Amino acid sequence: WLKVTKKGKAPLPPGPRPLPLVGNLFSVDRTRPWLTYTEWGKRYGELLTVRLFGQVYIVINSAKVAKALVERHSAVYSDRPTIATTKLFGMDFNTAHLGYGDRWKAHRKMLHQVFRAEAVTAYRPLQMQKAHQLVRDLLDSPENFSQHLGSMSTSVIMAILYGYEVAPRDDPIVEGIARFINLATRSLTPEKAVILGLVPLLQYLPAWFPGASFKYSAIQCQKLAPEVITAPFDLVKERMVKWTASQSMVSDLLEQIDEKDRVTQEQVIKDCATSAFLAGADSTQAALLTFMMAMVLYPEVQTRAQAEIDAVVGKDRLPDFSDRPLLPYVDAVLRETQRWGALVPLAVPHAAISDVVYEGYLIPKGAAVITNLWAMAKDTDVYCDPSEFKPERYITGDGRLSETFTDVSWGFGRRVCPGRYLADASMWISIASMLATLKIGKAIGQAGYEIDVTPEFSGGVALYPHPFVCRIESRSQESEKLARTS
Numbered sequence: 278w279l280k281v282t283k284k285g286k287a288p289l290p291p292g293p294r295p296l297p298l299v300g301n302l303f304s305v306d307r308t309r310p311w312l313t314y315t316e317w318g319k320r321y322g323e324l325l326t327v328r329l330f331g332q333v334y335i336v337i338n339s340a341k342v343a344k345a346l347v348e349r350h351s352a353v354y355s356d357r358p359t360i361a362t363t364k365l366f367g368m369d370f371n372t373a374h375l376g377y378g379d380r381w382k383a384h385r386k387m388l389h390q391v392f393r394a395e396a397v398t399a400y401r402p403l404q405m406q407k408a409h410q411l412v413r414d415l416l417d418s419p420e421n422f423s424q425h426l427g428s429m430s431t432s433v434i435m436a437i438l439y440g441y442e443v444a445p446r447d448d449p450i451v452e453g454i455a456r457f458i459n460l461a462t463r464s465l466t467p468e469k470a471v472i473l474g475l476v477p478l479l480q481y482l483p484a485w486f487p488g489a490s491f492k493y494s495a496i497q498c499q500k501l502a503p504e505v506i507t508a509p510f511d512l513v514k515e516r517m518v519k520w521t522a523s524q525s526m527v528s529d530l531l532e533q534i535d536e537k538d539r540v541t542q543e544q545v546i547k548d549c550a551t552s553a554f555l556a557g558a559d560s561t562q563a564a565l566l567t568f569m570m571a572m573v574l575y576p577e578v579q580t581r582a583q584a585e586i587d588a589v590v591g592k593d594r595l596p597d598f599s600d601r602p603l604l605p606y607v608d609a610v611l612r613e614t615q616r617w618g619a620l621v622p623l624a625v626p627h628a629a630i631s632d633v634v635y636e637g638y639l640i641p642k643g644a645a646v647i648t649n650l651w652a653m654a655k656d657t658d659v660y661c662d663p664s665e666f667k668p669e670r671y672i673t674g675d676g677r678l679s680e681t682f683t684d685v686s687w688g689f690g691r692r693v694c695p696g697r698y699l700a701d702a703s704m705w706i707s708i709a710s711m712l713a714t715l716k717i718g719k720a721i722g723q724a725g726y727e728i729d730v731t732p733e734f735s736g737g738v739a740l741y742p743h744p745f746v747c748r749i750e751s752r753s754q755e756s757e758k759l760a761r762t763s
């Protein structure tokens with residue numbers, strides 16, 4: 278279905294025929310829209326038009342087109358669409374939702390200062406220490422593995438942002454943030470955002486009005502947001518006054534503040550730190566859970582990675598970052614973990630600031646541009662058997678890590694994930710430490726049979742594997758001793 282937008286203008290990319298008013302709403306899988314967009318991609322091509330209530334969405338299904346459009350025309354695609362629910366749910370402080378402009382630029386500048394490739398190497402000792410703690414926690418209570426992987430992800434980012442040591446259980450600050458995220462992600466479905474965008478008056482309905490129960494969640498979120506943003510920040514300030522603050526992003530930035538502009542700059546620091554936490558903690562945990570699931574399902578991959586570590590690192594120490602270049606297969610396991618499951622499937626929508634014509638099709642000003650990272654990661658033209666976990670696909674004939682790989686996990690253009698170097702290092706050291714010390718396999722049920730695991734994923738922003746059980750034990754007495762003493 279092709280539509281010529283205006284006389285003389287190029288047509289929009291093809292796409293399914295929309296119904297009056299609602300557009301393609303009823304044809305899109307509500308919980309996993311990336312699957313529908315991928316299916317449509319097979320029918321209509323790498324670039325397609327979807328309509329939801331009159332809003333044009335341009336979906337990009339291939340990395341080649343995403344690079345050509347979002348990267349090459351990055352100035353045009355650095356904006357975000359206005360989503361009515363963002364403000365309603367108190368999320369308008371979040372870097373990921375800010376429109377292109379001075380406020381967003383100030384956020385990115387700050388995040389770049391702390392999370393750029395050269396700066397994040399300073400966090401390696403901390404990441405190693407947390408990865409070793411993770412291994413000990415997994416040995417002590419393997420049944421709580423999901424919680425331990427969450428603690429690893431949360432504690433690294435909280436230490437870097439606020440110099441804050443997360444309590445092993447029921448940490449008040451982390452719990453507050455988790456409550457906020459749960460409420461917001463459960464309520465911020467794309468349909469609600471679209472409907473509220475179309476009929477903005479709906480947001481002013483009282484919470485008791487039939488069908489307006491989302492207002493209860495919105496009110497709670499609005500109340501929680503300032504607390505979530507301010508509590509850890511105020512703690513740093515308090516500790517700085519008492520000279521007990523550990524070094525952190527917030528303390529460093531507070532020391533550099535220009536007194537003339539204190540109020541504005543403090544707000545940027547608070548907002549950036551909270552945005553980094555919201556974006557970074559869950560996604561890293563999702564990746565580590567995906568790795569765990571892959572190790573249960575692909576024991577031969579685990580054995581090969583462990584053999585590589587044993588050959589390079591030996592058995593009398595744990596891997597460290599200096600080993601990374603000599604462990605190509607471990608890196609391939611990490612790449613495959615991100616491709617196979619641990620994705621932010623539709624990234625975050627970009628918005629077109631002006632018209633662009635690409636391969637004869639118009640990407641109109643104002644369109645929301647969605648990069649379907651899920652489709653790119655499962656593209657059969659690039660990956661054979663994309664549903665299989667095969668790290669070998671990144672290993673060249675002479676055993677090196679291939680250099681021709683396009684990593685789509687972090688998005689594209691100027692909005693690319695600013696936390697990618699930090700997340701990559703946290704994931705690598707966790708994976709390498711777990712492989713060096715643990716044996717991960719299928720759990721054994723009461724009847725003595727192995728419990729099967731089905732590789733299924735779902736989620737809101739980041740994809741999580743569905744809950745599963747597994748067996749985790751130490752590889753050997755030596756590896757247990759190493760884990761306990763590192």
Ligand code: HEM
Nearest residue numbers: 372373553556557560561621625687688689692694696700
């Ligand atoms: C495995 C872990 C992670 C994955 C897969 C991931 C992925 C992504 C993706 C796909 C985007 C959207 C890019 C786009 O719009 O095209 C994004 C944005 C973002 N990420 Fe990450 N991320 C991860 C970890 C982190 C961490 C640790 C941080 C903390 C610094 C972080 C901070 C952000 C921020 C602030 C944005 C919004 C950027 C903007 O809108 O300008 N992320 N991330």
